[in-house]
Amino acid sequence: MERKIKIGNFEAACLLLNMISSKIILDFPRTVAEDAGTAGWLMTLLVSVAVFAIFSVISKLYKKFSGQDILDVGESAFGTVGKILAGILFLVQFLLIIPVILRGFAEDIKVISLASTPVSLVMLLFCAGMVVGAYLGLETLVRIHALLVPLLAAAFTVISIMNIPNFEFSRLAPWLGRGAETILKEGVKNLSIYSELIALFFIMPFLHKKSDFAGIGRYSLFFSALFLVFSSMCYTLVYPYPATTEYFLPMYQMTRAIRLGRFFTRIESAFIVIWAFSAFLYLSSGLYFLTWIFQKTFALQKRKPLILPFTILVFTGGIIPENLYSTLQIEMELYRSVSWIITFLLPLLLLGIATIRSRNKKRKEAAE
Amino acid sequence: MMSTRNNNARTVIIACILILIMTTSGCHDAIEIDEMVYVVAMGLDRGVEGNIRMSMLLAVPIAVGVGPEPGEVDKATTMITVEAPTIFGGMNIANSMLSKQLNFSHAKLVVISSDIAQRGIERYMNTFNRFREFRPNTFLGISKGPAEDFLKTSKPILEANPAKYYELLMESWEITGFSVDSYVKDSYADMRSIDSEAVAALLDVNRLEDSSEFKKILGEPINDQKTMEGDYTAESVPAIFDSKSMNMGAAVFKGDKMAGELNGRETVFYLMVTGKLQDAYFTVPDPQQGTIGEDNEAKFVSLRLNLARKPVIQVEMKENIPHITVHILLEGIILTSEGEKDYSTGEGLKQLEDFSAEYIRKDILSFMEKTRDEFNSDICGVGKKMKQKFLNWDDWEQFHWAEKYQNSIFDIVTKVSIRRTGMKIKQIPMSDAK
Known part of the structure; x- marks a missing residue:
C-alpha cells in the first residue's frame, strides 16, 4: 500500500503542462502545418478555445464528484462494469500513445546525435528512466515536474526569442491556410492534442485542495495553449509553407537556425539535454498512469509489480512499427482520430450518467 | 519489512542508473x-x-x-x-x-x-x-x-x-x-x-x-x-x-x-529593395554640371548609405497586371566631394540629396526591370506582399504569381537624406582661397 499522496496545485499544473506540451519537441508544429498549412497556429488556437469550453462543462459536472477519479465516476455511472470498461479504454489510450512517444523520442535522439546506436538501445535507455520514475511514484514525479517544467518553458521561450531574426511575417499568409473548412475539419481531430488532460481526472483524489481542480485544469490549459499556439506560429514564421511540412523535428530545426553573431551558434547541443528531461518526465508519468489505471481498474493491491510488465509492453509496442514513418502514422492517423473521444466525450458521458443516477438516487432517498 | 523494501528500491535505482551510465557513454557512436x-x-x-x-x-x-x-x-x-x-x-x-x-x-x-x-x-x-x-x-x-x-x-x-x-x-x-x-x-x-x-x-x-x-x-x-x-x-x-x-x-x-x-552595384540595389542593406560606400557623379577637372576626369561625391527604414513595397493588380511601387528611404553621410561645389549645407545639400535620390531611383528601376525581363524571377520577394491579399493557400497557388510577375509595372520612389557631412561642415574651394 503506497502512503497517502498529496499533490500541490503548481505541481499538478506542471505535470499536465509537460504532458500536453512535450509534443512541441516532437512533431506538433509540423503536423498542424500539414493539417492547416500557414494557419496551423490559428487551428491550434481554435482547438484550444474549444477544449477550454469542453473542460468548463466537464469541471462543472465534476464538482459533484470532488475527490473521485474518473474511474470512480465510471463506477458511479455504470457500476463495476462501467469502471472496468472505462479503465480498459483509458489503458488502450495510454498503451497506444506511450510506445509511439517512446519510439518518437528514441528516433529523435538517433537522428540528432546517436546515429549509429540501435534504436532499441536508445529506447532501453528511456525505459530505464521510465522504470525509475514510475517506481518512485506520483509524488516524486510531480515534484520533479515542478522543478524542471519552468526550466523547459524558459528554454522554449529562449529558442523562440532567439529565432526572432529569422521571423518573416508574410509567412503567415494566406491567413486561413488550407481554408476555413479544412481548419474546422482537421480541428476536430486535433482536439486530441489535449488528450493528456485526462491525467487530471486520474490525479483528482491526490490533489491537496480538491476544490482547485477546475483552476488547475484551466491554468494548465491556458499555458499549454500558449506554448502550442506560440510554437506553431514561430515555426511558420521561420520556415515557409510547404517547407514547414518537411522537417522531422521542427523545434530542433528552429534551434539549429539560431545564429546570433559569429559566436552564438550551435546552441541545440544545450537543448538536447533539456529535451531529454521532458521526454523522461513524460514517459515516466505515462508509465505511472498505465500501472495506476490497471491497478485501479482491476482493484489490485499493489502497483509496483506492474511496472516491469508494462515497461516490456511499452518497449515491445514501440519497437513494432517497421520504420519512423509508420510510427508517425500511428500517432497522426490512429491516435488523433480516437483519442479526443476518450479524453473528452467518455468523461462527459460518465459524468452525465453519474450525475443523473446520483440525482435519481437522491430523489429516491428523499421520497423514502 | 520497511528496510527490505528500501533495499529493493535502492537496488532498482542503482541498476537503472548503471544502465543509464553504460548506455549514455556510447559504444556505438563513440568517436574521438x-x-x-x-x-x-x-x-x-x-x-x-x-x-x-x-x-x-x-x-x-x-x-x-x-x-x-x-x-x-x-x-x-x-x-x-x-x-x-x-x-x-x-x-x-x-x-x-x-x-x-x-x-x-x-x-x-x-x-x-x-x-x-x-x-x-x-x-x-x-x-x-x-x-x-x-x-x-x-x-x-x-x-x-x-x-x-x-x-x-x-x-x-x-x-x-x-x-x-x-x-x-x-x-x-x-x-x-x-x-x-x-x-x-x-x-x-x-x-x-x-x-x-x-x-x-x-x-x-x-x-x-x-x-x-x-x-x-x-x-x-x-x-x-x-x-x-x-x-x-x-x-x-x-x-x-x-x-x-x-x-x-x-x-x-x-x-x-x-x-x-x-553585378556588385546591382546587388546593392537588391539589398536596398529587400531591406537588407546595412552599410555601403556609394559613389555618385558630382551633381554640378560641367565639373570636369583639368585632366578631363569626372568628379564624384562619395556617400556612405544605409536604409533609414525598411522599404515599403506595395502591389496592386490592375487589369491582371501587377503594379509594384517601392518606397526606399536612405540616409547617408558625405564621405568626400571631389568637385568644387560645397554640398554640405543649404541649397547644395538639397541638390545632392535630390540628385542622389534620382540617380539611385533610375538604377533601381533598371535593376527591377532586369529581374522582370532578363531573369523573370521575383528575387525581391514582391510576391510576399501579394500573398497577404489571399485567404486560402489554394487560391494563392492558382494565382500563379511567377507568371504574373513577368508583366509587372514598377514605380520606384526614393528619398536620400544626408544626415552628416563627415569631419567638415563646409568645403571652401582652394581656387577661392588663392
Whole structure:
C-alpha cells in the first residue's frame, strides 16, 4: 500500500503542462502545418478555445464528484462494469500513445546525435528512466515536474526569442491556410492534442485542495495553449509553407537556425539535454498512469509489480512499427482520430450518467 | 519489512542508473575528436558521365595553431577532390583515402559551379537539408568558373583560421553591399516558396596577374557612363592580391535553376529593395554640371548609405497586371566631394540629396526591370506582399504569381537624406582661397 499522496496545485499544473506540451519537441508544429498549412497556429488556437469550453462543462459536472477519479465516476455511472470498461479504454489510450512517444523520442535522439546506436538501445535507455520514475511514484514525479517544467518553458521561450531574426511575417499568409473548412475539419481531430488532460481526472483524489481542480485544469490549459499556439506560429514564421511540412523535428530545426553573431551558434547541443528531461518526465508519468489505471481498474493491491510488465509492453509496442514513418502514422492517423473521444466525450458521458443516477438516487432517498 | 523494501528500491535505482551510465557513454557512436577531419569548404563541379566532382577543403588543425601560438597559415588547409554520382558517394571515396572520418559539421561554405547551378541544384539542397552534419547557416556560393579552382586559389592571407576566413569573406556584404547573405537555409526556403526566388553569393577566381591588365576590364564604359565601383561580377574585378578568390555580385535563381547574375552595384540595389542593406560606400557623379577637372576626369561625391527604414513595397493588380511601387528611404553621410561645389549645407545639400535620390531611383528601376525581363524571377520577394491579399493557400497557388510577375509595372520612389557631412561642415574651394 503506497502512503497517502498529496499533490500541490503548481505541481499538478506542471505535470499536465509537460504532458500536453512535450509534443512541441516532437512533431506538433509540423503536423498542424500539414493539417492547416500557414494557419496551423490559428487551428491550434481554435482547438484550444474549444477544449477550454469542453473542460468548463466537464469541471462543472465534476464538482459533484470532488475527490473521485474518473474511474470512480465510471463506477458511479455504470457500476463495476462501467469502471472496468472505462479503465480498459483509458489503458488502450495510454498503451497506444506511450510506445509511439517512446519510439518518437528514441528516433529523435538517433537522428540528432546517436546515429549509429540501435534504436532499441536508445529506447532501453528511456525505459530505464521510465522504470525509475514510475517506481518512485506520483509524488516524486510531480515534484520533479515542478522543478524542471519552468526550466523547459524558459528554454522554449529562449529558442523562440532567439529565432526572432529569422521571423518573416508574410509567412503567415494566406491567413486561413488550407481554408476555413479544412481548419474546422482537421480541428476536430486535433482536439486530441489535449488528450493528456485526462491525467487530471486520474490525479483528482491526490490533489491537496480538491476544490482547485477546475483552476488547475484551466491554468494548465491556458499555458499549454500558449506554448502550442506560440510554437506553431514561430515555426511558420521561420520556415515557409510547404517547407514547414518537411522537417522531422521542427523545434530542433528552429534551434539549429539560431545564429546570433559569429559566436552564438550551435546552441541545440544545450537543448538536447533539456529535451531529454521532458521526454523522461513524460514517459515516466505515462508509465505511472498505465500501472495506476490497471491497478485501479482491476482493484489490485499493489502497483509496483506492474511496472516491469508494462515497461516490456511499452518497449515491445514501440519497437513494432517497421520504420519512423509508420510510427508517425500511428500517432497522426490512429491516435488523433480516437483519442479526443476518450479524453473528452467518455468523461462527459460518465459524468452525465453519474450525475443523473446520483440525482435519481437522491430523489429516491428523499421520497423514502 | 520497511528496510527490505528500501533495499529493493535502492537496488532498482542503482541498476537503472548503471544502465543509464553504460548506455549514455556510447559504444556505438563513440568517436574521438582527433579521429575526424573537418571540412571547411566544399565545392561541387560537373564531373564526367553525370558524376559530380567534389572538392573538399580540409582543416589541418595543427597548422592552424595550438593555443595562442599561430601555426603555418599556408598549410592550414589541404584539399581533396573526388568524383562520384552523389555527395555521399564522394564522401565514401574520401573516407577510404583519409586516415580520419570526414565531418561536415564545421563546413562554412558550399560552392556550386554555375555549370551545375544552371541545370538545377534541388538535389544538392535536399542533401544539405537532410543530412544532420550540414548546418542551415552554411554559406552558399555560386562560382562562375569551376568551384575546385575557387577553393584551390583561396588563401586566407590575413586570417590564421581558414573557417573564419570563409565566414568573413562571405559576410563582407555587410560593409560593401556587393554581395548577399546567402545561407543554405534561406536559399532553400526561397527555392521552396512560390512567393519569392533565391539568390546566392557570386564567387569566382580573379585571374589578373598584373595591374596593367585592368585596362581589359575598365576599357569599355557601361552605357556610355564611367564604370563605377561594383560594376563587375566576381571574375572581373580590377584587383591584384595574393588570394585570388572573389566575392562580388549575386547569382539569381528561378526555382532551383540559376537564371542569371547581378553585378556588385546591382546587388546593392537588391539589398536596398529587400531591406537588407546595412552599410555601403556609394559613389555618385558630382551633381554640378560641367565639373570636369583639368585632366578631363569626372568628379564624384562619395556617400556612405544605409536604409533609414525598411522599404515599403506595395502591389496592386490592375487589369491582371501587377503594379509594384517601392518606397526606399536612405540616409547617408558625405564621405568626400571631389568637385568644387560645397554640398554640405543649404541649397547644395538639397541638390545632392535630390540628385542622389534620382540617380539611385533610375538604377533601381533598371535593376527591377532586369529581374522582370532578363531573369523573370521575383528575387525581391514582391510576391510576399501579394500573398497577404489571399485567404486560402489554394487560391494563392492558382494565382500563379511567377507568371504574373513577368508583366509587372514598377514605380520606384526614393528619398536620400544626408544626415552628416563627415569631419567638415563646409568645403571652401582652394581656387577661392588663392
